[in-house]
Amino acid sequence: MHLDHDHHGPAAVSADSHRPDGTRRALRIGLGGPVGSGKTATVAALCRILRDELSLAVVTNDIYTREDAEFLLREAVLPPERITAVETGACPHTAIRDDISANLEAVEDLEDEIGPLDLILVESGGDNLTATFSKGLVDAQIFVIDVAGGDDIPRKGGPGVTTADLLVVNKTDLAPYVGSDLGRMAADAKAQRAELPVVFQSLRTEAGVCEVAGWVRGRLAAWTA
Amino acid sequence: MSRAALLVLADGRFPAGGHAHSGGAEAAVKAGRITGAGSLADFCRGRLHTAGLVSGAVAAAAVLGVDPLELDRATDARTPSPALRVAARKLGRQLMRAGRATWPSAELDALARQFPKGAHQPVVLGLVARAAGLGAEDAAYCAAYESVSGxxxxxxxxxxxxxxxxxxxxxxLAPELDRVADRAVEAARAVVGDGVNALPAASAPLLEIGAEAHAAWAVRLFAS
Incomplete structure (x- = not known):
């Protein structure tokens, strides 16, 4: 390709797995899903559980510019220099899929400014069921839905539900109160996704984000192998 | 050269980050200066003859081989608002990425090395147009059109x-766009002989002031 690999070469222009200085870049995992499904809460929980074992950073893509980044800052899940907000012009799906330039810039700046990173979580602002991440931006994507958003979402499908590398069904503790049938959701997800994994989680229980964190560790092991 | 390359470069879906910017329209809407199609036309006409003309001339001069560093400095001097300078460099950096991936060229690699955090967008636009095999007039049209389409x-x-x-x-606005592109190319040709002081310096104070106010808002839909 046309990329320079000497230390002073210009920044990479694509999803190349190496940085301009030849070192392996961080694994990038995208988190998308409808508004209010618990993406930011999942990111916060992942940061808390992984921050002592990995060097990580977060890029948020908000509709109103900095809302999610500010939540993460308030919760102090990571030092502020490890959290960057990308402004999306009211269209997160454009910034994570159709025109990824601002996001690529954000992940590259994080790696340049805080040194080698193992993992960068790229969170999309809440969007619709068709919003997916470009392969030029992330190496794997998690789609987060919740039981209170309607237990027919797995059946309805859409690119997020059917193709995400991991489907997370969040807020399982609410199922009895909103009349959602978890068994039906699991069966529908299985029908839509075949062998792709699905995790049912409640961040209010002790297990919390553990299963998703385990999946992330697995992706990271494969990335660095 | 292929003229059709201009369609690729000028397409609103060309992935160079423009979708997140309003060209000052968000500030103007909030201030009540844009309320409908009529005032949008006035706003765009103002942008075209000021920011559009300057951008067009800078982009055309870059195609003609004028030193990008000098053009970048001259553009800084024509952009009083620090917020607008930041936005223009950000967009320049994003266009550089898209341009290098789309039309790889040693000249764009050199520009990226010289401006790792981005040069002014019209400077980059000119060199991307050159890498795409386009001419000064094409770059001027592209810059002038972008000044209103966003x-x-x-x-x-x-x-x-x-x-x-x-x-x-x-x-x-198309006929006016033709005239602005012509004037921009004429100015760019003068720059080749007389230096960057021959660039136009038309400015719209309300765009500059609006950009500063907008950058300080806590909640906004667009980056600029």
């Missing part, structure tokens, strides 16, 4: 303006 599509989102009305505004 604002028009932003106003569709901000005011729920009828998209046919917004597109009509752009269509009716």
């Amino acid at each position: 604002a028009a599509s932003a106003v569709v989102r901000l005011l729920s303006l009828d998209p046919f009305d917004a597109t009509g505004v752009l269509a009716r």
Whole structure:
């Protein structure tokens, strides 16, 4: 390709797995899903559980510019220099899929400014069921839905539900109160996704984000192998 | 050279980050200066003859081989608002990425090395146009059109303006766009002989002031 690999070469222009200085870049995992499904809460929980074992950073893509980044800052899940907000012009799906330039810039700046990173979580602002991440931006994507958003979402499908590398069904503790049938959701997800994994989680229980964190560790092991 | 490359470069879907910027339209909507198609047309006309003319001349001069560093400094001098300078460099950096991936060239690699955090967008636009095999006139047209098209599509989102009305505004500005592109190319040719002081310095104070206010808002839909 046309990329320079000497230390002073210009920044990479694509999803190349190496940085301009030849070192392996961080694994990038995208988190998308409808508004209010618990993406930011999942990111916060992942940061808390992984921050002592990995060097990580977060890029948020908000509709109103900095809302999610500010939540993460308030919760102090990571030092502020490890959290960057990308402004999306009211269209997160454009910034994570159709025109990824601002996001690529954000992940590259994080790696340049805080040194080698193992993992960068790229969170999309809440969007619709068709919003997916470009392969030029992330190496794997998690789609987060919740039981209170309607237990027919797995059946309805859409690119997020059917193709995400991991489907997370969040807020399982609410199922009895909103009349959602978890068994039906699991069966529908299985029908839509075949062998792709699905995790049912409640961040209010002790297990919390553990299963998703385990999946992330697995992706990271494969990335660095 | 292929003239069709201009369609690729000028396409609003060219992935160079423009979708997140309103060209000052968000600030103008909030201030009550854009309320519908009529005032959008006035706003765009103002942008075209100021920011559009300067951008067009800078982009055309870059195609003609004028030193990018000098052009970048001259553009800084023509952009009083620090917020606008930041936005223009950000967009320049994003265009550099898209341009290098689309039309790889040693000249663009050198520019990226010289400006790792981005040069002014019209400087980059000129060199991307050159890498695409386009001429000075093409780059001037592209810059002049971008100076109004981004604002028009932003106003569709901000005011729920009828998209046919917004597109009509752009269509009716076409003859003026032709004249601005001509003037920009003429100025760029003068720069080749007389230096960057021959660049136009038309400016719109309200755009500069609006950009500073906008950058300080806590909640906004667009980055600029």
